[in-house]
Every structure is written in C-alpha cells, then in structure tokens.
Amino acid sequence: MISYEEVQKHVSADDCWVIIKGRVYDVTNFIALHPGGRQAILSHAGKEVTELFSMLHPSDALENLPPEACLGLVDPNTVPAQENVLTESDLQRRAAREIMPPAQSMMLLRDFEEWAQRVLSETAWAYYRSASDEEHTFMENQDAFRRYFFRPRVLVRDMSTGSTETTFMGIETSMPVFISPAAMAKLGHPLGEVNLTRAAGDWDIVQAISSNASCSVDEIFEASSEDQPLIFQLYLNKDRSQSETLIRKVEKLGARAIMFTVDTSWDSKRTLDSRAKAPTSADASSATVATLPVNRAISGYQDRNLTWDDIAFIRKNTKLPIIVKGIQSLEDVEMCVSHGVEGVVISNHGGRQADYAPAPIDILYEIRALRPELFEKTEIMIDGGIRCGADVVKAIALGAKAVGLGRPFLYANGTHGEEGVRRVMEILHEEITNTMRNIGANTIEQLKPEMVGPAGPWVGANRPPYIKQ
Ligand code: HEM
Ligand code: HEM
Ligand SMILES: Cc1cc2nc3c(=O)[nH]c(=O)nc-3n(C[C@H](O)[C@H](O)[C@H](O)COP(=O)(O)O)c2cc1C
Known part of the structure; x- marks a missing residue:
C-alpha cells in the first residue's frame, strides 16, 4: 500500500x-x-x-x-481526515433545502429556478445560470416572448377533447417539446442526465444528449426504455477520427438523429461562472492555480475550425438525420437548407455565446413573415428562453416543429431530481393544453400563424404580413 x-x-x-x-x-x-x-x-x-x-x-x-x-x-x-468545513452559504443552502416545498407544489417553471438558486451549490448555479458578457441575449431570449400575443378565436370547436401529440424528425412525441442538450447534469444531482432520461421516457419526450454529458452515453441509453427516442448532440473533435468513432457508436446504440452544435467554435466569457472561479483579492496570490470556469474546462477537445463542409463529414459517417443547432439568422437557415440538413435549431446557446445575438423567436417570426417556404424545406426548431406553455404555443403556431428547453430541466433536476423533471413536463403539458384550447386549437395541427403576432393593435406596420389586410 x-x-x-x-x-x-x-x-x-x-x-x-x-x-x-x-x-x-x-x-x-x-x-x-x-x-x-x-x-x-x-x-x-x-x-x-x-x-x-x-x-x-x-x-x-x-x-x-x-x-x-x-x-x-x-x-x-x-490519509488525513477530510476537512469538511461548511461555509456560511453551505449552511444557508442546507437550511433552504429543508424548507423547500415538494415538486408537486411548484406551479411554474420559474418556481424551480427560484429554488435552484437557493439550494444548488455555488458551482452548479453559476455554471447553469451563466450567460455571456452582459447577458443581453440571455434576457432578450425570454423578454422577446412578451412581444408576441395571441389572437384567440372562440366557438370554433369542441374543446372537451384534444391532444398535444405531434411528430418531429420522424419521432412521435407527447408534446412539441424536447430536452435541449446540456452538459454536467451531475453538478445539480448525483444521478445526472439519467434522471432526465427516465422522466423523458415516461413522458414520451425527446432528450438530446450533450457531448459533454456527465453520465456516459452507455449509461444514458441503459437508463432509457425500449425504443425511447434519444438524439445525440455532437461537438466535432479536433481529431476527426474520434468524432467518427463517436458518431458510429451512438448510431449503434440507437440514437435517432445527430444534433451538430455550431455556435461554440469560439470561447465566450460566461460571466457568473468566471466570477465564481475568479480569485478574490484576499487570495489573489492563488491566481496562478485558480480553477478554470467550467465551460473553459470542458471544451478543450472541440474544434475551432468548423465550416459548412463539416456537414458532409457527418453525413459520410451516419445514416441518421442531421440537425444543425446554433443557427442565429434567416440567412443561415437558408444555408442549412442548401446543405440538405433535415433539421435546424435556431438557438444562441441560451445566451451563452455571442451577447446581442437575436432572440430565436424573433428569427422564427422573420422567417414566417419573409420566407415561409423555408418551413417546408427543413424542420425548424428553436430553443432559448422558453419558460411556459404559452411560449411553446407561440413558437409552434409560427411554424416551429418543436422547441427545446435547457435550464428549466437542469434546475428541476437539481432541486428535486427525477421527480422535478417530471413535474416540469407535467406543468408544460398542462399549460400548453390550456393555452391551445383557449385560443381555438385542440390539436397541434390546428395551431396557425394567424393565432399569434406582435403585441399591440394589428394595424399599419404592426400588422403581420401573413394576415390579410
Ligand atoms: C485500465 C487499467 C486500470 C484501471 C483503469 C484501474 C482502475 C481501477 C479501479 C477502478 C479499480 C476498482 C475495481 C473495483 O473495485 O471493482 C481497481 C482495482 C485495483 N487496481 Fe487498478 N486499474 C487498472 C490497472 C491496474 C494495474 C496495472 C494495477 C497494478 C499495478 C492495479 C492495481 C489495483 C489494485 C491493487 C486494485 C484493488 C483490487 C481490489 O480491490 O481487490 N490496477 N483499479
Ligand atoms: C481518468 C480520466 C479522466 C477523464 C477521462 C476526464 C475527463 C474529463 C472531462 C470530459 C471533463 C469535462 C466534464 C465532462 O464533460 O463531464 C473533465 C472535467 C474535470 N476534470 Fe477530469 N477527467 C479525468 C481525470 C481527472 C482527474 C484525475 C482529475 C483530478 C482532480 C480531474 C479533474 C477534473 C476537474 C476539476 C474538471 C472540471 C473543471 C472545473 O470544474 O474547473 N479529472 N474531466
Ligand atoms: C448549463 C448548460 C449547458 C449546456 N451545454 C450544452 C451542450 O453541451 N451542448 C449544446 O449543444 N448546448 C448546450 N447548452 C445550450 C442548450 O442546449 C440550449 O441551447 C439552451 O440552454 C437553451 O436556452 P434555455 O436554457 O433558456 O432553455 C447548454 C446550456 C446550459 C444552460
């Protein structure tokens, strides 16, 4: 020994x-x-x-x-006994956990966020909540949804029945919602991503597995039920042969699509995360050994030299449909179409990359207004800032096939584990159903662009171009 x-x-x-x-x-x-x-x-x-x-x-x-x-x-x-000194904030978090209500008492997705801030470790909260620079895009992602209001129609159909079921990327799902890929679920809960997998399996919801998941892909597939749809999110490795092996491995495991993330080919300063790791003046001398913010730490293998040609590389190595995630302009949706990808996620990484990148719901509206034919050429999804069922319904009515949520699932996993993740799905299902039926739709197909548009009176320049004058 x-x-x-x-x-x-x-x-x-x-x-x-x-x-x-x-x-x-x-x-x-x-x-x-x-x-x-x-x-x-x-x-x-x-x-x-x-x-x-x-x-x-x-x-x-x-x-x-x-x-x-x-x-x-x-x-x-x-081995010396672990110095287990609890700090003031450790004690506060412990006390908060003791009075935290059960998952069923959470009424809104925001309730989970509020409790996550109180009970998660500082590292976990900082990594999850972080956004880049001054966080304008992070806030805009959510604020932008408040600029779109519904145009409810009444007495159109029997609202006593209906469903939120739909299909995207050829996958049947109980609602047009998927779990956006997010790294390091274990920071919030020791079981990590498999909590999301189990809840998604029971709810028939698609989970996208992050390339930086803290559970291995084998563990995640093992936790999935038979035929449970999982999508694999890919960061291309500088060493393409490793990516090749990985793509083949996840295809063999049964992934339904490859989601190629393209908005992180350069670093960003995740302000809260960087602050959490930065030395304070009292221990400035330790600056040389200060730990890296989590996002810097995990991205070492990712290639910074990515081009549209890389889609052909992925195509060469898999028969699975390809979804490009991290598109932030109408122009690049067109590029995706011309490169023949099956799906696009309009996303700014939850405000974690280019600060002042536009809100995805605005790009979606732009496409509906200017280039509606693009919706027929590839499946368009969005993520970023979606925090309630009404947000989901707005995006679907404008033409999105599905929407992704990142942080809400991480927060709920951190506060209540699998139970919390299930509750998020239950809340979304209830809110989506209520919103749909109150604006005149009882199935996803009945959601139409005419049911949503800019806030304020639809006159003059504010009138959506898809509404007859
Ligand atoms: C791929 C190479 C290796 C890895 C990743 C590795 C890691 C591990 C792990 C995870 C265990 C715990 C297994 C368990 O408790 O179920 C273990 C056991 C052990 N390993 Fe390694 N090990 C490796 C090779 C070696 C080699 C070459 C030696 C000898 C120099 C060694 C010495 C030991 C010893 C003494 C134990 C404890 C055995 C026991 O608890 O019965 N390991 N190792
Ligand atoms: C045994 C093989 C190891 C592998 C394959 C490995 C792999 C990784 C990976 C992939 C990450 C990014 C997080 C993620 O994607 O899950 C990571 C982060 C990290 N690893 Fe390792 N690691 C290994 C060993 C170690 C060891 C021995 C340490 C010693 C302390 C360590 C400390 C860390 C820390 C501290 C981070 C996070 C950086 C931060 O939060 O500042 N790792 N590692
Ligand atoms: C903690 C965290 C980790 C993330 N990790 C990844 C990742 O590994 N791969 C990826 O493509 N996107 C990642 N994202 C971005 C999400 O997939 C998604 O685009 C974003 O969270 C959506 O915004 P929202 O959190 O407001 O829902 C991450 C986001 C967060 C918050």
Whole structure:
C-alpha cells in the first residue's frame, strides 16, 4: 500500500499523482490529454479527489487511463481526515433545502429556478445560470416572448377533447417539446442526465444528449426504455477520427438523429461562472492555480475550425438525420437548407455565446413573415428562453416543429431530481393544453400563424404580413 506521505512527493506537472476511490493514480502523462484541461488536474495534485471526480465525470472515465496509471491502493490510515468545513452559504443552502416545498407544489417553471438558486451549490448555479458578457441575449431570449400575443378565436370547436401529440424528425412525441442538450447534469444531482432520461421516457419526450454529458452515453441509453427516442448532440473533435468513432457508436446504440452544435467554435466569457472561479483579492496570490470556469474546462477537445463542409463529414459517417443547432439568422437557415440538413435549431446557446445575438423567436417570426417556404424545406426548431406553455404555443403556431428547453430541466433536476423533471413536463403539458384550447386549437395541427403576432393593435406596420389586410 502507498502512504499519503509518498503521494505528496508527486505534485508537479512532470510528476503528478492523485487518489481516487482509495487508489493512487499517476496521471502525469494524462494531464496534457485531459478533456477538462491541465489546470483542473494540476490544482488537485496529490489530493484525495474522489468527490470532485465523481461529481464531474462519467463512471467509466477511469477506463481512459492506461493500466499502468493505477499504482495501487493508498494506505487509508495515512490519509488525513477530510476537512469538511461548511461555509456560511453551505449552511444557508442546507437550511433552504429543508424548507423547500415538494415538486408537486411548484406551479411554474420559474418556481424551480427560484429554488435552484437557493439550494444548488455555488458551482452548479453559476455554471447553469451563466450567460455571456452582459447577458443581453440571455434576457432578450425570454423578454422577446412578451412581444408576441395571441389572437384567440372562440366557438370554433369542441374543446372537451384534444391532444398535444405531434411528430418531429420522424419521432412521435407527447408534446412539441424536447430536452435541449446540456452538459454536467451531475453538478445539480448525483444521478445526472439519467434522471432526465427516465422522466423523458415516461413522458414520451425527446432528450438530446450533450457531448459533454456527465453520465456516459452507455449509461444514458441503459437508463432509457425500449425504443425511447434519444438524439445525440455532437461537438466535432479536433481529431476527426474520434468524432467518427463517436458518431458510429451512438448510431449503434440507437440514437435517432445527430444534433451538430455550431455556435461554440469560439470561447465566450460566461460571466457568473468566471466570477465564481475568479480569485478574490484576499487570495489573489492563488491566481496562478485558480480553477478554470467550467465551460473553459470542458471544451478543450472541440474544434475551432468548423465550416459548412463539416456537414458532409457527418453525413459520410451516419445514416441518421442531421440537425444543425446554433443557427442565429434567416440567412443561415437558408444555408442549412442548401446543405440538405433535415433539421435546424435556431438557438444562441441560451445566451451563452455571442451577447446581442437575436432572440430565436424573433428569427422564427422573420422567417414566417419573409420566407415561409423555408418551413417546408427543413424542420425548424428553436430553443432559448422558453419558460411556459404559452411560449411553446407561440413558437409552434409560427411554424416551429418543436422547441427545446435547457435550464428549466437542469434546475428541476437539481432541486428535486427525477421527480422535478417530471413535474416540469407535467406543468408544460398542462399549460400548453390550456393555452391551445383557449385560443381555438385542440390539436397541434390546428395551431396557425394567424393565432399569434406582435403585441399591440394589428394595424399599419404592426400588422403581420401573413394576415390579410
Ligand atoms: C481518468 C480520466 C479522466 C477523464 C477521462 C476526464 C475527463 C474529463 C472531462 C470530459 C471533463 C469535462 C466534464 C465532462 O464533460 O463531464 C473533465 C472535467 C474535470 N476534470 Fe477530469 N477527467 C479525468 C481525470 C481527472 C482527474 C484525475 C482529475 C483530478 C482532480 C480531474 C479533474 C477534473 C476537474 C476539476 C474538471 C472540471 C473543471 C472545473 O470544474 O474547473 N479529472 N474531466
Ligand atoms: C485500465 C487499467 C486500470 C484501471 C483503469 C484501474 C482502475 C481501477 C479501479 C477502478 C479499480 C476498482 C475495481 C473495483 O473495485 O471493482 C481497481 C482495482 C485495483 N487496481 Fe487498478 N486499474 C487498472 C490497472 C491496474 C494495474 C496495472 C494495477 C497494478 C499495478 C492495479 C492495481 C489495483 C489494485 C491493487 C486494485 C484493488 C483490487 C481490489 O480491490 O481487490 N490496477 N483499479
Ligand atoms: C448549463 C448548460 C449547458 C449546456 N451545454 C450544452 C451542450 O453541451 N451542448 C449544446 O449543444 N448546448 C448546450 N447548452 C445550450 C442548450 O442546449 C440550449 O441551447 C439552451 O440552454 C437553451 O436556452 P434555455 O436554457 O433558456 O432553455 C447548454 C446550456 C446550459 C444552460
């Protein structure tokens, strides 16, 4: 057995050991390859990192180390007791959790967000809630929905029956809503993404699995029910052969589509996340070992050199339909159509990339007003800022086939786990049904552009071009 004292002799970049689950690992050669970045490991050299490691990594992550990296067992008697000092805010979060109402008492998606801020770890809240720079796009994504109002029609049909079922990308689903791909669900709840998978399975909702999921794709597919539709979100690796292997693997596992994310080929400053990791003046001397904000840490392998030709690369490696996610202009929807992709997600990454990128609902309206034929050429989806059933209905009436939600699912998973995720789906289903039937539709097909348009009187320039004068 290896003593803790011995481990402490290996704490530099050219000789680095760590302790995980009672075993000592020599990770020296792995530091440069670490998908989470060099600093993430270096700042924990010599330490017992089980808790941190398990919180951030899929359970099969250790399999990426060569056999010789595992040096053997650490002598448990030599490992100092964990200094488990709870900070003031840890205590506050603990107290908040004790008085947090059950999932069924949450009435709005925003209720989950409010509680998430109170009970999630600072790291988790900062990573989830973060948006880039001054967060104008983050706020605009939600605010923009308030600029669209309904045009309810009454006495048109029997509202005692109906359904929110629909189909997108050839997948039948209980409502036109999917789980947008989001990294690191384990930051909020130890079971991570599989909570989302199980809830989505019961509700017949599509989950898009992030390339940076904190559960492995095997674990996620294992947690899925038979024929449960899962989509795989892809970040292209600098090493294309790795992407090739990954695409083939997820196709074999049964993914229904590849969602190629194209809005992150360059970094962004996720303000809250960066602040959470930045040294305060009191410990400025530790600046050199400050941990990276989570988004910097996880994106090391992503290629920054992406072009429209990469769609052909993906096409060459899969028979699955391709959805391009991260389109932020009508012009690029046209580019997607000319490259023959089956689906497009108009998205600005939840306001996490270019600040001042437009709200997706505005681009959707622009397409409806100026180029409605595009809706026939590819399936158009949006995500960003959707926080209630009415938001969903507005997008669907304008022509979206489905909409994605990111943060609301992460927040609910963080506060109430799988139960919370189910409750989000239940709330959305109720709100979508109510909104539809109160504006004159009892099926998704009956939602039409004429039922929604700009706020204010529909006269003059404010009159939607798709309404007869
Ligand atoms: C054993 C093989 C390892 C693999 C395959 C691996 C992989 C990854 C990946 C993919 C991420 C991004 C998070 C995600 O996508 O889930 C990550 C983040 C991270 N990893 Fe590792 N990792 C390994 C070992 C380690 C070790 C030994 C440490 C030592 C402490 C470590 C510390 C971290 C930290 C701290 C982050 C997050 C960065 C931050 O929050 O600042 N990892 N790792
Ligand atoms: C792919 C290579 C390896 C990886 C990823 C790895 C990692 C692990 C893991 C995760 C365990 C726990 C297994 C369990 O408890 O079910 C384990 C057990 C162990 N490994 Fe490794 N290891 C590797 C190879 C080696 C090698 C080459 C040695 C010897 C130098 C070694 C020494 C040990 C010892 C002593 C145990 C404890 C056995 C026990 O609890 O019965 N490992 N290793
Ligand atoms: C914490 C977090 C992690 C995310 N990770 C990914 C990711 O790994 N891949 C991806 O394509 N999009 C990712 N996104 C973007 C989401 O897929 C989605 O576009 C965005 O969350 C939608 O905005 P909303 O949170 O307002 O619903 C992430 C978003 C958040 C909030």
